[in-house]
Amino acid sequence: MGSDSPCNINELEEIARITGKRIENEHRLDNLYMLTYTILLALSVLTIWLFKHRRFRYVHETGLSVIYGLIVGAIFRFGVEERTFTTTVYNLPPQSNSCSIRLPPEKAILHLAIYAETNVSRYYHYSLTGESQRKESSHYRMTFNPEIFFNVILPPIIFSAGYSMKRKHFFKNFGAITMFALLGTLISAVAIAIICYGLSRLAPSLSESLTFSDCIYFGSIISATDPVTVLAIFNDLHVDVDLYALVFGESVLNDAVAITMSQSVDKYGSYKGSYSGAALLSSIGDFAATFAGSFALGISVGCFTALLTKYTHIRDYPLLETVLFVLLSYSTFFLSEAVGFTGIVALLFCGVTQAHYTYNNLSQESQVWTKQFFELLNFLSENFVFAYIGVSTFSFRSHYWNVAFIFIAIFACALSRLFCGLRGAMAFSLAIRNTSTTVRQMFFSTTIVIVMITVFVGGCLSLSMLQWLKIQQVLISPPFMPFKHLGNFCQIPFCTLSGEITE
Missing domain, CATH: 1.20.1530 (Na+/H+ antiporter like fold)
Known part of the structure; x- marks a missing residue:
C-alpha cells in the first residue's frame, strides 16, 4: 500500500541509516555470542587433553563443558550490564474472542506510518519466535x-x-x-x-x-x-x-x-x-x-x-x-x-x-x-x-x-x-x-x-x-x-x- 506523497531523499536516507544501525548492532551482538560458544568449545578441547594426559577418569569431559557453560551464563546474566536489543516495541491490545483458546499468530504483517507528515507507510513482516518477557534483555539472544x-x-x-x-x-x-x-x-x-x-x-x-x-x-x-x-x-x-x-x-x-x-x-x-x-x-x-x-x-x-x-x-x-x-x-x-x-x-x-x-x-x-x-x-x-x-x-x-x-x-x-x-x-x-x-x-x-x-x-x-x-x-x-x-x-x-x- 503506497502513500499520497512520495518520500524525499532525506527521509529515505534516514530510514536506511536507522535500519543499517539496527542490523549492525544485532550482527555484532550475535557474533559476540558465537565467539563465546567457540571459546567454550576450545576450553572443552583443552580440558579433554589435560584429562587424557593426566589419566583422570572420575570426572568426564562433558561435565566440564556444563560447568563452563554455567559460568559463562552466570557472567552474562549477572555480571554484564543488560541492554534491550529492541529499540521500538508495539504493545497490541488483546482481541476479544468467543473461543476458549486463542493461539498467537505464526506470522504478523504490520502496516506502520513511517513519516506521518508525508503520509509514508510500509508493511513489515514479523515471525513468531516464542514466548517473551515484557522487557527482553540482550542475554536472551544466547538461546x-x-x-x-x-x-x-x-x-x-x-x-x-x-x-x-x-x-x-x-x-x-x-x-x-x-x-x-x-x-x-x-x-x-x-x-x-x-x-x-x-x-x-x-x-x-x-x-x-x-x-x-x-x-x-x-x-x-x-x-x-x-x-x-x-x-x-x-x-x-x-x-x-x-x-x-x-x-x-x-x-x-x-x-x-x-x-x-x-x-x-x-x-x-x-x-x-x-x-x-x-x-x-x-x-x-x-x-x-x-x-x-x-x-x-x-x-x-x-x-x-x-x-x-x-x-x-x-x-x-x-x-x-x-x-x-x-x-x-x-x-x-x-x-x-x-x-x-x-x-x-x-x-x-x-x-x-x-x-x-x-x-x-x-x-x-x-x-x-x-x-x-x-x-x-x-x-x-x-x-x-x-x-x-x-x-x-x-x-x-x-x-x-x-x-x-x-x-x-x-x-x-x-x-x-x-x-x-x-x-x-x-x-x-x-x-x-x-x-x-x-x-x-x-x-x-x-x-x-x-x-x-x-x-x-x-x-x-x-x-x-x-x-x-x-x-x-x-x-x-x-x-x-x-x-x-x-x-x-x-x-x-x-x-x-x-x-x-x-x-
Whole structure:
C-alpha cells in the first residue's frame, strides 16, 4: 500500500541509516555470542587433553563443558550490564474472542506510518519466535531456536553413532539390544510417568496442572539416555565386547525410540490431559508406523548410496565422492521429516546401512575422510550441547522451577534407570523443542537439573560402580568407534593376544 506523497531523499536516507544501525548492532551482538560458544568449545578441547594426559577418569569431559557453560551464563546474566536489543516495541491490545483458546499468530504483517507528515507507510513482516518477557534483555539472544538442535546439532550425533558401528557384535546381539531399547525404554517411560503422576497428587502446586498425559510425555523425553561416560570408561577398561555392544547399541536405538514415542504421545494426548484407551492405541499404532517408515526410508537411502558408489566411477574423484556421501546421508533426515516420519530414526539406520555396505565401496581416501568428518562433527555437536545446557540455565526466557516436581522426577529416574541412564543431548533437545506452556517449561527446567545430576553424580560414580561390580576385562578393544568418541582420537587396532581379528 503506497502513500499520497512520495518520500524525499532525506527521509529515505534516514530510514536506511536507522535500519543499517539496527542490523549492525544485532550482527555484532550475535557474533559476540558465537565467539563465546567457540571459546567454550576450545576450553572443552583443552580440558579433554589435560584429562587424557593426566589419566583422570572420575570426572568426564562433558561435565566440564556444563560447568563452563554455567559460568559463562552466570557472567552474562549477572555480571554484564543488560541492554534491550529492541529499540521500538508495539504493545497490541488483546482481541476479544468467543473461543476458549486463542493461539498467537505464526506470522504478523504490520502496516506502520513511517513519516506521518508525508503520509509514508510500509508493511513489515514479523515471525513468531516464542514466548517473551515484557522487557527482553540482550542475554536472551544466547538461546537458539530449538529447531536448530533438530536440524543442525542432533543429525551429526545420530548419524555418527550409526556410521561408527561395527556390524559383527552389534548384529550378534541385535535381539537383546532391540529388546532393551524397545521394551526397556517403554518400561522406563511408563514407570517415570506413573511415579511422577502419583507423587504429584500430593503436591498442591502440581495436582491440578499436571495430567497423566503430561507425565507420559515427560517420561518419554527423559527416557532418552546418553551413557557417554560409561562407554568412555568401557574403552579405558577394555570390557567384554558383548557388554560394550549391548550398552552402546541400546543407547543408540534408545534415542530413536524415545523421540518417536514422545512425538506419538504428544500427537494423541488431548490438551485437557485425558489419555483414553483409544488415544493409547492410536499412539501405539502411530509409533509403529512412524518407526517402521523411518527405518525403511533410512535403509533405502543407504542402499541407494551403496549402489551409486559401486556402479559408478565417482571413486576416481574422492572429494566429489565424499561430498556426495555427506549430502545423500544428510538428505535422509530432511526427506524423512518432509514425509511425516522421524528424521532421527531414518538417519540412524541410514548410518548403519552406510557403514555396512557403502563404506566398502568408497575409495580409501573417502573412507578416512568420512569417518573423520562425522567423528569431528559428532564431537563438536555433543560438547556444544553440554556447554549450551549450562548457558541456557541462565539465558532461557521462561524457566519454571518447581522444586517439588524436580525432586519427584529425580526420584522417578533413579528408580527406573540409574547408572545406565545418564541423560544428555537427546533429552535436552526434546525438552527445549516445545516450551509453549507452563508445564512444558517446567519439564525443560527439570530436564536441565536431571542432566546435570546424572552427568556429575552418575558420571563420577560410574568407574567406582564398575570396579565394585568387578566387570570382566579382556585384552581387546571395543568393536565400535574406531575414532574413540570423546576419548582417544587415534585408531586402535582391533586385536587380541592370538592375533588380529577381522570381520
